[in-house]
Amino acid sequence: xxxFDRAHRIxxxxxxxxxxxxxxxxxxxxxxxxHYEDAPFATLMKxxxxxxxxxxxxxxxxxxxxxxxxxxxxxxxxxxDEMYTEHRSWDKKATHTRDVESFxxxxxxxxxxxxxxxxxxxxRFYGAPxxxxxxxTIEGYAPSILDLCRADCVDVVLLVPL
Amino acid sequence: xxIGSAKDIVEQCGVARFVFSDFPxxxxxxxxxxxxxxxxxxxxxxxxxxxxRFPRTTVQTPFAxxxxxxxxxxxxxx
Numbered sequence: 001x002x003x004f005d006r007a008h009r010i011x012x013x014x015x016x017x018x019x020x021x022x023x024x025x026x027x028x029x030x031x032x033x034x035h036y037e038d039a040p041f042a043t044l045m046k047x048x049x050x051x052x053x054x055x056x057x058x059x060x061x062x063x064x065x066x067x068x069x070x071x072x073x074x075x076x077x078x079x080x081d082e083m084y085t086e087h088r089s090w091d092k093k094a095t096h097t098r099d100v101e102s103f104x105x106x107x108x109x110x111x112x113x114x115x116x117x118x119x120x121x122x123x124r125f126y127g128a129p130x131x132x133x134x135x136x137t138i139e140g141y142a143p144s145i146l147d148l149c150r151a152d153c154v155d156v157v158l159l160v161p162l
Numbered sequence: 163x164x165i166g167s168a169k170d171i172v173e174q175c176g177v178a179r180f181v182f183s184d185f186p187x188x189x190x191x192x193x194x195x196x197x198x199x200x201x202x203x204x205x206x207x208x209x210x211x212x213x214x215r216f217p218r219t220t221v222q223t224p225f226a227x228x229x230x231x232x233x234x235x236x237x238x239x240x
Contacts (some may be wrong), residue, residue, distance in 0.1 A: 004231065011184060012234050014168045019236040031239060039176035041217035048212050090188030094233035099194035108191070108204040156211050158204075160165045162187055 032132050046155070053113075054122035054154035056145060057104045058130050058161045059083035059097070069131060071144040073124040078107035080125075088130065088162040103160055122152045130161070165207050166190050173220065178221045181207045186233045192225075199225060 004010055044051065059065035061074055066087045074080065076095040081103060085097040101107050109121045127147050131137050149157060165181045166172050167190040167212060172180050183190040183203060192200030203223050209222050 004234075010234075011169050011239065013170045014187075015170050015174065017238045021240060024240050032194040033171060034175040039178055039217035041178045041214075044214070046210060048208060052207075087190070090189075091233060091237050093236055094186035094227075095188045096194060097188055098191075101197065101200050102189035102191055102194045105191045105200055105204050108197070108200050111201065112204065112208060117205075136164035142190065156208075158163050158165060158207055160191055161168070 006009065013086040031132070037086070044155070048118055048156070049116055050119050051155035052120045052122055052153055053109050053118050053156045053158065054149050054152065055104060055106065055109060055125040056128055056157060056159040057083070057086055057125060059085045059100075059104060060126055060127060069129040069136075070160055071141050071148070073148050074127070075120050076106045076110070076123060076125055079103065079110070083160055090162045095162070105158075105160070109158070118156070122149070122154045124148065124152055128159075163207055164237065165203065169220075173218070176218055178217050178219075179207075179210045179214045180218075181210060182220055184220045184222065185225070185227045192216050193227075206216065 009085050015033055023030065060083065061072065062084050065072065066084050080100050083097070090097065096101060104125065106121065106125060111121050112118050126148050128141050128145060163179045164172055164177045165183065166182050167185050167187050169182050181203065192203045206223060207220055210219065
């Protein structure tokens, strides 16, 4: 690992970076990030080997649907070979998203099902739009995804934001 | 259960369980085409689902993106 300035944290602070980046471009009204004193938590109600696992992504199925701020679902069989991600703020200089498994691991989760570590992967994965509006996320998108997960009898959800 | 690379944003929000990949944003489930690493990271997430006893439990993967760490400086560089 290269030497870093030990007067600073080693991890990238995206809160600091994005605030300074947009401030330098004249946006003096920084984003107010979500913060909660309490986080929801539940332990498993049954062994993991009996659980169905679902995946939530912030990627879109294609460029057209990326323009629509709406929760969607799509089959995990066959696993998606490509997803549209250009509308998301991942690090386009350092890496790429051509391997869907690097951010939406349908095949990897299916392998754990085949090995008996989990019972199954959900028949669908779920797409969440990202939105500056925390209200729309909490009151709209999140309950919609919960409904889909319940309809598919999902026990455990892995959320992988890009 | 969240698998992600923006540690500060996820932890400031507060989630039940978090697997932190100290990677550039975009590949928090493992490097592209590295199925072994992806399997290890997804496996850590499943382990954490089973073992966490308190909310805001964070586990960091043992993987480094590269030996230089230059991506940390380059992203949103002014």
